[in-house]
Amino acid sequence: xxxxxxxxxxxxxxxxxxxxxxxxxxxxxxxxxxxxxxxxxxxxxxxxxxxxxxxxxxxxxxxxxxxxxxxxxxxxxxxxxxxxxxxxxxxxxxxxxxxxxxxxxxxxxxxxxxxxxxxxxxxxxxxxxxxxxxxxxxxxxxxxxxxxxxxxxxxxxxxxxxxxxxxxxxxxxxxxxxxxxxxxxxxxxxx
Amino acid sequence: xxxxxxxxxxxxxxxxxxxxxxxxxxxxxxxxxxxxxxxxxxxxxxxxxxxxxxxxxxxxxxxxxxxxxxxxxxxxxxxxxxxxxxxxxxxxxxxxxxxxxxxxxxxxxxxx
Numbered sequence: 001x002x003x004x005x006x007x008x009x010x011x012x013x014x015x016x017x018x019x020x021x022x023x024x025x026x027x028x029x030x031x032x033x034x035x036x037x038x039x040x041x042x043x044x045x046x047x048x049x050x051x052x053x054x055x056x057x058x059x060x061x062x063x064x065x066x067x068x069x070x071x072x073x074x075x076x077x078x079x080x081x082x083x084x085x086x087x088x089x090x091x092x093x094x095x096x097x098x099x100x101x102x103x104x105x106x107x108x109x110x111x112x113x114x115x116x117x118x119x120x121x122x123x124x125x126x127x128x129x130x131x132x133x134x135x136x137x138x139x140x141x142x143x144x145x146x147x148x149x150x151x152x153x154x155x156x157x158x159x160x161x162x163x164x165x166x167x168x169x170x171x172x173x174x175x176x177x178x179x180x181x182x183x184x185x186x187x188x189x190x191x
Numbered sequence: 192x193x194x195x196x197x198x199x200x201x202x203x204x205x206x207x208x209x210x211x212x213x214x215x216x217x218x219x220x221x222x223x224x225x226x227x228x229x230x231x232x233x234x235x236x237x238x239x240x241x242x243x244x245x246x247x248x249x250x251x252x253x254x255x256x257x258x259x260x261x262x263x264x265x266x267x268x269x270x271x272x273x274x275x276x277x278x279x280x281x282x283x284x285x286x287x288x289x290x291x292x293x294x295x296x297x298x299x300x301x302x303x
Contacts, residue, residue: 032225146206177199
């Protein structure tokens with residue numbers, strides 16, 4: 001079955017995340033209504049994670065759709081004692097991976113001409129610099145980057161979702177920090 | 192990790208400043224597609240009608256099996272055809288006379 005590695009990663013003995021704490025003990029049945037209820041608190045983060053991981057490519061909407069449809073299909077495998085958010089992001093990770101595998105594309109992705117910046121207090125050029133850096137990363141590294149900075153997941157959660165070891169997640173993040181610290185001309189954390 | 196906190200906060204703010212909202216038509220499309228796939232997975236006929244089809248089907252299979260098993264068995268029980276008749280006479284001095292009757296023996300038998 002289409003390798004139901006289908007995102008159905010091993011969840012064992014891991015801490016709960018913020019979003020999960022809000023969810024509470026969810027009664028999960030394999031019916032669509034409960035699925036949409038569970039998806040609701042995560043959908044915006046999920047949508048943005050997919051879009052950013054694909055550098056706002058037009059295919060991002062299709063991957064978002066496929067992620068939800070696969071989630072619905074395999075809902076019966078989700079254990080309600082676990083984090084639904086992490087489970088859903090793992091499915092998204094698999095869909096993104098499949099996308100890049102099929103496209104056989106590891107090159108830097110082109111950024112759209114303009115990025116719609118919502119926060120007016122943020123310098124547009126810095127925003128562009130950060131997203132240009134992310135677009136130049138390999139797909140998995142880009143996912144790690146956005147899962148940490150955009151979705152707000154911990155290193156352990158990112159490791160569980162992407163299958164990248166904790167140490168490697170930290171390495172990817174540190175390299176990103178070092179590069180961006182220079183590019184953005186900030187001195188935070190320099191010793 | 193503490194020394195990265197300020198930079199991390201900056202980066203979070205920068206990255207989250209670009210936020211896309213989910214188009215309403217996309218949500219509707221996803222739900223419609225989910226419903227579509229769900230109905231496709233449903234059996235086309237109600238269960239009772241499926242059962243009605245199962246009865247003649249299983250009957251046919253049973254008959255076929257019976258035919259395949261019983262026919263060879265019945266064949267196995269048939270008497271083997273006689274292909275020859277031997278008549279042996281043992282005489283003194285270790286002399287033995289053997290008559291062998293081949294395919295035309297039915298005539299001989301009737302004339303016995």
